[in-house]
Amino acid sequence: MATAAGTIAAPTTESVVWSWITTVDHKRIGALYGVTAFIFFLIGGVEALLIRTQLAVPNGTVIDAQLYNQLFTMHALTMIFLAIMPLGAAFFNYMVPLMIGARDVAFPRLNALSYWIFLFGGLVLTSSFFFGGAPDTGWFAYQPISSSQFAGSGMDFYVIGLMILGISSLAAALNFAVTIINLRAPGMTMMRLPVFIWMTFIVMFLLILALPVLTVALIQMLFDRQFTTSFFLPDGGGDPILWQHLFWVFGHPEVYILILPAMGVVSEVLPTFSRKPLFGYAAIVFAGIAIGFLGWAVWSHHMFTTGLGAVQQAVFSASTMAIGIPTGIKVFNWLATMWGGSIRFTTAMYFAIAFVAMFTIGGISGVMHASPPVDQQQQDTYFIVAHIHYVLVGGALFGVFSGLYYWWPKMTGRLLGETLGKWNFWLMFAGLNIAFFPMHFLGVSGMPRRIYTYDPNLGWDFWNLVATVGAFILALGVLFFIINVFKTQQREPDAGDNPWDAPTLEWATTSPPPEHDFDVIPEVHSREPVWYMRDHNMTTPDPEPGTHIHLPPPSYYPIIIAFGVLLLGLGPLSHLAVTALGVPVIIYGIWGWTLEPTE
Amino acid sequence: MWIFLGSECLFFGSLIATYLIFKGEIDLPPFPSETFIETAYLEEAVASGEITEVASHLCHESSEAGISVCEGIFDIPLTSQSTFVLLMSSVAMVLAVYGAQHNRPMMMKFWLLATMLLGVIFLGYQVYEFRTFGQEGLTLETSQFGASFFVLTGFHGTHVAVGVLILGSLLLASFRRRGLGSEPGFQVETAGLYWHFVDIVWIVIFTVLYLIPA
Numbered sequence: 004m005a006t007a008a009g010t011i012a013a014p015t016t017e018s019v020v021w022s023w024i025t026t027v028d029h030k031r032i033g034a035l036y037g038v039t040a041f042i043f044f045l046i047g048g049v050e051a052l053l054i055r056t057q058l059a060v061p062n063g064t065v066i067d068a069q070l071y072n073q074l075f076t077m078h079a080l081t082m083i084f085l086a087i088m089p090l091g092a093a094f095f096n097y098m099v100p101l102m103i104g105a106r107d108v109a110f111p112r113l114n115a116l117s118y119w120i121f122l123f124g125g126l127v128l129t130s131s132f133f134f135g136g137a138p139d140t141g142w143f144a145y146q147p148i149s150s151s152q153f154a155g156s157g158m159d160f161y162v163i164g165l166m167i168l169g170i171s172s173l174a175a176a177l178n179f180a181v182t183i184i185n186l187r188a189p190g191m192t193m194m195r196l197p198v199f200i201w202m203t204f205i206v207m208f209l210l211i212l213a214l215p216v217l218t219v220a221l222i223q224m225l226f227d228r229q230f231t232t233s234f235f236l237p238d239g240g241g242d243p244i245l246w247q248h249l250f251w252v253f254g255h256p257e258v259y260i261l262i263l264p265a266m267g268v269v270s271e272v273l274p275t276f277s278r279k280p281l282f283g284y285a286a287i288v289f290a291g292i293a294i295g296f297l298g299w300a301v302w303s304h305h306m307f308t309t310g311l312g313a314v315q316q317a318v319f320s321a322s323t324m325a326i327g328i329p330t331g332i333k334v335f336n337w338l339a340t341m342w343g344g345s346i347r348f349t350t351a352m353y354f355a356i357a358f359v360a361m362f363t364i365g366g367i368s369g370v371m372h373a374s375p376p377v378d379q380q381q382q383d384t385y386f387i388v389a390h391i392h393y394v395l396v397g398g399a400l401f402g403v404f405s406g407l408y409y410w411w412p413k414m415t416g417r418l419l420g421e422t423l424g425k426w427n428f429w430l431m432f433a434g435l436n437i438a439f440f441p442m443h444f445l446g447v448s449g450m451p452r453r454i455y456t457y458d459p460n461l462g463w464d465f466w467n468l469v470a471t472v473g474a475f476i477l478a479l480g481v482l483f484f485i486i487n488v489f490k491t492q493q494r495e496p497d498a499g500d501n502p503w504d505a506p507t508l509e510w511a512t513t514s515p516p517p518e519h520d521f522d523v524i525p526e527v528h529s530r531e532p533v534w535y536m537r538d539h540n541m542t543t544p545d546p547e548p549g550t551h552i553h554l555p556p557p558s559y560y561p562i563i564i565a566f567g568v569l570l571l572g573l574g575p576l577s578h579l580a581v582t583a584l585g586v587p588v589i590i591y592g593i594w595g596w597t598l599e600p601t602e
Numbered sequence: 603m604w605i606f607l608g609s610e611c612l613f614f615g616s617l618i619a620t621y622l623i624f625k626g627e628i629d630l631p632p633f634p635s636e637t638f639i640e641t642a643y644l645e646e647a648v649a650s651g652e653i654t655e656v657a658s659h660l661c662h663e664s665s666e667a668g669i670s671v672c673e674g675i676f677d678i679p680l681t682s683q684s685t686f687v688l689l690m691s692s693v694a695m696v697l698a699v700y701g702a703q704h705n706r707p708m709m710m711k712f713w714l715l716a717t718m719l720l721g722v723i724f725l726g727y728q729v730y731e732f733r734t735f736g737q738e739g740l741t742l743e744t745s746q747f748g749a750s751f752f753v754l755t756g757f758h759g760t761h762v763a764v765g766v767l768i769l770g771s772l773l774l775a776s777f778r779r780r781g782l783g784s785e786p787g788f789q790v791e792t793a794g795l796y797w798h799f800v801d802i803v804w805i806v807i808f809t810v811l812y813l814i815p816a
Contacts, residue, residue, distance in 0.1 A: 173609060180605055211605055215613035223620065223753065232742045232749035234620065240746050245623060249616060594771065 025557035027111035028518060032118050033097030034414070039122055040089035045481075046129065047081035050074045052478055055438075059471035061459035071455035072139035073132070073157065079142035080161070083261065084168050085125045087395065090403045091264035092121075092175060095203045097414060099179055101509035102197050104188025104527065106520050109181040111555045112596065113174055119565030120171035127572060128164030131157050134576075141453065143250055144224070146235035146243035151228045156576070162225045163572040169214045169221075170568060176210035179203060188508070190527035194288070197507045197530075198281060201288050202267030205295040206260050212299075213256040220249035229575055244309055251302035259298045262362075262394060263291060265402020266333060269355045272409050273337055275505040276352040277344025280531055283336040290329035290336075297326045307375045308382045316375045323373035330366055334359060349503075350424030354405035357432055361397025365390055368443070383453070386446025392439040396477075404431070404484070409503070416496030416514045423487035427480050434477025441466035441473075506531030511543060519554055522546045558599060564592035603792050607799045614803050617754040618810060624746035631657045632740045634747060634811070635674035644670050657739030675738055676812050677731070684727035685808050688762075691720035692801045699794045703787035707776065710790060714773045717797065721766045728759045751811065758807060761800045768793050 023031065054074050057063040066074065096114065100107055108114050131137040138161040140149040149158045183196070183204045196204075223234040224246070233239025235246045274281045281287065303311055303319040311319070337359050346352065368390040372378040381387055404427075411419045450463050457463055501510040510533050512521050523546050529535040536542070567588030574582025628634070630644070630653050641663065648658045661672035694716040701709030732752070740748045772793055776782050782789050 177605055177609075211609045212612050215609050216616045219613060219616035219620070222757075226742065226749065226753060230742055232753070233746070234749055239743070240624075240627060242623065245620065249620075252616075590767070597771070597775070 022557065024562055025559055027115050027555050027557055029096050029100050029108050029111065029114060030516065032114050033093050035118050036089050036096055037093035040086050040093060043081055043085035043125055047078050047086050048478055048481065050078040050081065052474060054078060055471040055474040057455060058467050060468065061457055061464055063456050068455040073137040075453060076139050076141055077137045080128060080138070083142065084165065085128070087261050087399050088172070089121060094264060094268065094406050095179060098410065098509060099182060099200060099203060100186070101512065101516060101520055102200055102507055103183065103186060103191055104508050104521065104525050105182065105186035106552070107555065108178055109186055110178045112558050112561050113178050115561035116564055117171045117175040117178065119562045120167060120568055123565055123569040124164050124167030124171060127167060128160060131160035143254065146246040147237065149224070150236055159228060159576055162221045163576055166218060166221050167568060167572045169218050172210050173214050176207040180207040180211065188524050188527050194285070195527060195530045198270035198284065198287055199267030202263040202291055205291050206263050209256045209260050209295055209298065213253045216249055217253035220246060225575060247306050247309065251305045254305065255302040256298045259294055261399045263294070265358065265399045266291070268402045268406040269337065269358050271507065272351050272355040272405050273340045275503050276347045276349055277341045279340060279344040282339035284530060286332055287336050290332040293329040294326060297322060301326060304373060304378070307378045320373050320375055324370055327366065327370045334363055349408065350419070350421055350428055351405050351408035353428045354401045354408065358398060358401040358405060361393055361401060361435065365393030365398055368393065381446060383451055384446035385442040385450045385452060388452055389439050389442035389446060396435050396439070412498035412502050413509055413514050415492070416498050417491050417494055418498050418502055419491050420487050423483055423490065427483040427487060430480030430483060431477055434473050434480055438470050438473025438477055441469045501533065506534040508532050519552045560592050560596040560599060564589055564596065567592055603795045607795065610799060617757060618806065621750040621754055621811065624750050628745060628747045630745065631660045631672045632675040632738055633672050634676050637672050638664060639670050639672055641668050641670045654739045660738065675735055675740055678812055681731065681808065681812055684724050685804065687720050687727070688724045688801055688804055691717045691724070692798055694720060695794045695797045699791050702790035707781060710786070711773060711776055714769050718766050718769045718773070721762050725759060725762055728755065755807065758800070758803060765797050765800055768796065
């Protein structure tokens with residue numbers, strides 16, 4: 004194969020490490036996302052446990068205020084940007100091509116690039132602990148507390164880290180939007196797409212439209228901190244509220260970016276284990292689209308205490324309550340899916356049912372503070388902490404775990420142990436409720452968020468101790484998951500192609516799937532293609548002899564460009580010359596990428 | 603590419619929104635366009651060092667007592683020229699795409715080069731404008747006007763520069779033996795979409811910043 008001058012030939016060696024570094028296979032990239040995100044998830048979990056240990060008793064002395072501020076900020080950033088979002092990415096990387104009947108994503112190398120940029124961004128953000136302290140102003144970095152006057156170099160890591168992660172998400176979002184539009188198998192019309200794919204599709208558009216707003220806010224913050232502007236600094240005529248607007252215009256769609264993939268997973272798991280098609284498919288899809296649209300019209304409900312004015316408060320209050328309607332439609336459709344089904348209580352199903360229940364609790368407390376007077380009472384109290392953890396742990400994270408138990412046999416060929424799985428579930432379920440339900444009481448009795456300690460005799464002692472115990476039970480549940488994974492991986496693969504008798508296309512190929520996903524691209528006749536084939540006694544056709552399946556070769560360029568992006572970002576953190584070095588690396592990478600033969 | 607441009611719309615939308623939010627709050631020179639201001643207020647600002655001597659030279663006593671008139675900093679005839687250059691580059695781009703799609707490589711190469719050159723001339727105008735504004739006392743830290751103006755137009759300029767790099771890469775690649783491969787029309791058209799988008803954004807910026815008076 005001829006290679007253009009000055010470029011690197013595609014790797015041909017069989018070295019394991021290099022084959023993973025240069026891979027463009029969506030399943031391997033999905034696995035990389037999953038493992039990396041799970042490690043970040045554990046880091047975020049340790050941060051949470053340190054926070055809860057400090058708060059277990061009044062006047063705690065485990066950590067000081069400075070470190071406490073860094074920990075709660077990094078806990079939020081880690082869980083949102085480095086755990087839940089990429090865990091969703093792991094699923095849609097692995098599953099989208101399989102579920103729509105494609106051999107890979109539209110741009111396989113771009114997919115690898117997204118992963119490597121994500122990894123480098125996550126490392127930049129986390130490394131801030133070792134270079135003068137992590138960001139410590141909350142994940143929303145309100146101004147002017149996060150200006151160079153008040154906040155240290157941690158905030159520069161925040162700006163750069165989030166920008167790098169934004170590039171990664173944007174590239175992934177473009178890639179998967181195009182994949183879902185263009186690479187569907189014959190007969191897979193939009194209204195036959197699995198709901199998980201629909202929710203992914205909506206999330207991609209939310210990412211594409213929300214990230215540039217965050218990028219602009221970050222750029223302005225970077226200029227404020229490094230180049231003497233004062234966009235957000237009142238002393239120089241700037242407007243701190245502008246930051247809040249820009250941040251939440253991104254920040255609220257971000258909430259749906261976190262929860263919609265979990266809703267998609269649950270919409271796959273519930274029908275499979277109820278042995279019934281999903282109730283109200285079209286209603287769920289359109290409710291998802293409605294959430295995607297309404298998500299743009301509610302950002303100011305994070306800012307009711309900034310004095311927006313009566314009309315604005317009324318409008319944002321009404322639009323926030325309106326989001327309860329499509330969410331309610333989904334909840335009732337999930338319940339109706341289970342109604343009258345012959346339900347199998349597997350661990351995946353447990354997590355899915357718990358998702359519906361816990362997400363409803365979180366959703367209802369969310370609608371409560373859609374009302375400005377109520378919100379002004381609850382703002383910055385533990386009530387809000389309880390709300391976000393019910394939707395993010397009980398919602399997004401339970402969705403992720405449901406998906407892990409559901410798709411593990413497809414990804415590895417092995418069924419995760421059910422006994423350990425039930426332990427895993429019940430510990431996490433109990434831990435969640437013991438840790439976060441008391442926070443409602445704490446919030447109503449006036450305990451503010453983000454305080455590193457509190458005096459005794461304020462009536463907060465008991466519930467704080469309970470919450471800490473709950474947090475450790477939750478962590479124990481996660482430990483059981485890890486044990487389960489290790490025990491499962493020691494067994495022989497025994498799952499078979501379709502252990503759950505599930506209806507969607509990914510179960511029509513082997514477990515784990517071959518590198519090319521499908522020997523023959525299947526033809527789709529219904530919303531439940533695998534059930535359709537079962538009921539019509541159809542078998543997957545054998546490939547015609549001599550057909551060549553074209554697969555993209557592995558490539559070095561994704562990691563080269565990602566390294567260039569890393570240099571670009573490290574400039575403002577060290578010396579601008581590093582940025583200057585990054586530009587030629589990126590240009591070289593793009594050139595090599597373009598000239599690289601893909602046949 | 604279409605989806606990516608949707609993302610870019612929100613990027614520039616946010617920057618333009620920032621500019622508009624701060625536009626009403628400019629109370630000291632340099633102003634974007636001709637503005638009347640109380641002389642006493644101006645003198646106080648000069649005395650306290652809030653604005654530089656250079657910037658205060660933009661203002662002089664008007665016919666009305668106690669009121670100064672300050673020249674606007676925007677040079678609309680000059681920027682109209684650069685806008686015209688950028689618009690013409692879009693025409694050149696259309697011709698390059700036509701050449702690529704109709705298998706006329708010489709035509710494509712010529713108009714790609716023309717598009718690039720016009721883009722570079724536009725960037726030259728922008729460098730000149732930035733320099734002049736800097737000499738007249740408008741910098742990133744002078745005022746919110748300076749900050750939002752330079753960040754917005756600076757990022758637009760960066761987009762133009764990236765566009766020039768893309769076109770240059772296409773042009774270089776087209777001199778290979780294989781040319782632009784099997785689908786030159788698609789590649790040049792995609793680059794063209796980006797170029798036209800950057801051009802359209804400039805039309806919005808030119809209208810909102812320069813033409814609509816304060």
